[in-house]
Amino acid sequence: MTPATSLDGSARIAEAFARAKTEDRAALIVYLTACYPDAALSKACFEAAVDAGADILEVGIPFSDPMMDGPVIQAANQHVLEAGTTVTDQLEMIASLRHLEVPTLAMTYVTIADTRGYARFADELAEAGLAGVILPDLPISEAEGWLTEATRRGLATVFLASSVSTDERLEAIGRRSSGWVYATGLMGVTGVKSVSAALTRPLVERVRTHTDLPVAVGIGVRDRASAAEVARYADGVIVGSSIVRAAGEGDPSGAPDRVAALVRELRAGVAER
Amino acid sequence: MSTTSLSGSPELETAREGYFGRFGGQYVPEALSGALTQLVGAWHDAQADPAFEAELDDLRRNYGGRPTPLYLASRLSEEAGVEVWLKREDLAHTGSHKLNNVVGQALLTRRMGKPRVIAETGAGQHGVATATAAALFGLECVVYMGAEDCRRQRLNVVRMQLLGATVVPVESGTRTLKDAINEAMRDWVTNVDSTHYLIGSAMGPHPFPTIVRELQKIISIESTEQFAAQAGGIPDAVIACVGGGSNAIGSFAEWIEVPEVRIIGIEAAGEGVGSGRSAATISEGREAVLHGSRSIALVDDDGQVLPAHSVSAGLDYPGVGPEHAWLASTGRGTYLSATDEDALHGFRRTSELEGIIPALEPAHAVGWLLRHGKAELGDGARVVLTMSGRGDKDVDEVVEVAGWDVGVAKAFGAASPGVQDGHGEATVEPGGAAGTELQP
Known part of the structure; x- marks a missing residue:
């Protein structure tokens, strides 16, 4: 056990946001698909991301039918599944990241958690050293069973908020979330369009009226400029597809260096505000 | 809001809106x-x-051309050993339900x-x-x-x-x-x-x-009346093919609360249950969340969705609607399956005996009935089978998959690619029956 895991997931995440805040910047949250391009390089990519300044990691557990993901993350999921990698293999890779001093959350689809059984899945995530989980197709109205298990294991559960969410739903999202609230930066799937400030800024402000949790913006943030733009009004900036693209393009052995280069850019962006 | 106002059969659903027993729900992004x-x-x-x-x-x-007829398929009945009433959704506008x-x-x-x-x-x-x-x-x-x-x-x-x-x-x-x-x-x-x-x-x-379900229920609303008027009374069984299950749920809806009527859904078993190339979700699947609801799906131990297989594109789906999962789990519905071969048999015999070229989807229900109906339902049982669509769309695929040469290739020399690919040595004389196991 590393010292970090003596705190529950929410507290570790809160610390990461607080640290960024003392540096007068937004927190940088970096997503990569587990075991992409392979287990060893994936581990190296996550380590490189942390060295380059990521504050929080999201590790995607691949699903065959990722409804909220655009072509880049779909292809990464497909690649990992076609390599014959199982969820157990991915959890093993994830457990190898526990020495990193940043909180790490699993991002996957409810089918994966449900098929394994919520109790077992929560146990395995906690044992792998994870701080929390994001299930984009588990809305608050269906989340009760999962939340019971997540809470039991000290895992944070981050819910998504959308510009179409009613105030009533935003209130419930704020109340049920732990770690942060994930404000979606546009109407759409990952990695296709750019963040829409016109939709996102008012959403972040609405979420803040319902919760004291940090609010991070993801979907549509891809580079230094868009990270800087979002950092002006959000507590955290989540980047996924462009990092997965960097990991995947070119010689696989160069993936960690390419990830590090992009993360450095993004880290500069979140401090620009 | 109450479930009652949304549902046609309130007492058959649990109190939680949008659920059929433990199946259903809204597993979608915010x-x-x-x-x-x-x-x-x-x-x-x-x-x-x-x-x-x-x-x-x-x-x-x-x-749309409703109501669609309920038709006593006499020659098919004779071959099946049960009385087959076809609910002719194939005659509706656009050629299906x-x-x-x-x-x-x-x-x-x-x-x-x-x-x-x-x-x-x-x-x-x-x-x-x-x-x-x-x-x-x-x-x-x-x-x-x-x-x-x-x-x-x-x-x-x-x-x-x-x-x-x-x-x-x-x-x-x-x-x-x-x-x-x-x-x-x-x-x-x-x-x-x-x-x-x-x-x-x-x-x-x-x-x-x-x-x-409510919009497709017109199928069984009509068939209830038509059966009573034309055949008298109620059927022994209502049969429909099940992919996602829209024609089936519409065909079953009015009969669900009539316990004397057996409800039978026929899934597509592709190359056979257990072959690994099947779309028989209820027969082979497990409880899982897929495409927004909790139901039964073909998933592996990790929850990854498995590829389905069926000769019929309309049934080639690794999931099924949540109400069917619920009907299966309560035992009110019986869900069985027909293979590609059964379906091709049903396709051919419905064409030859009744002058109706069925879509490959309901051909599964016909194929099952021809092979198992009499044993399962008893000699002379009265059955309403939903002919959910017409088969024009399937002709090329059937010729290719089954290798049936109906004379087109000969008449035109170098035939269309679809015809040329599949039939090979299975070529027979025009008018003759096709390949071995498909022979009536």
């Missing part, structure tokens, strides 16, 4: 929460508005003020129906269809395009129906303000399974 709430509201309003029912009824009759649902949802789309509809399609029947309604109502229409399905159901692709729809071939995953649904969901998440996702089967997040 971005769709508003659209689903709006749809529930529009559906409630429509149910309370006599003008909605009146317009739907007018369209069903005068545009799909328009029943589409017209209702198009009216809802108009009530919600949305200018655009999207749809998924497997065999193309739902895509054609959606394109038809979009033309009728002046809506923009985009249909997602697996690239593999575009190939094997080319006729329907052309029909959709003629009707003014954009057909998007989906190259991801298994390039079939499940991937078309994923892509339609992604479009919906992106364009939800302007767009209604016109789901074609009794699946997806609440309220879709209920709306589709």
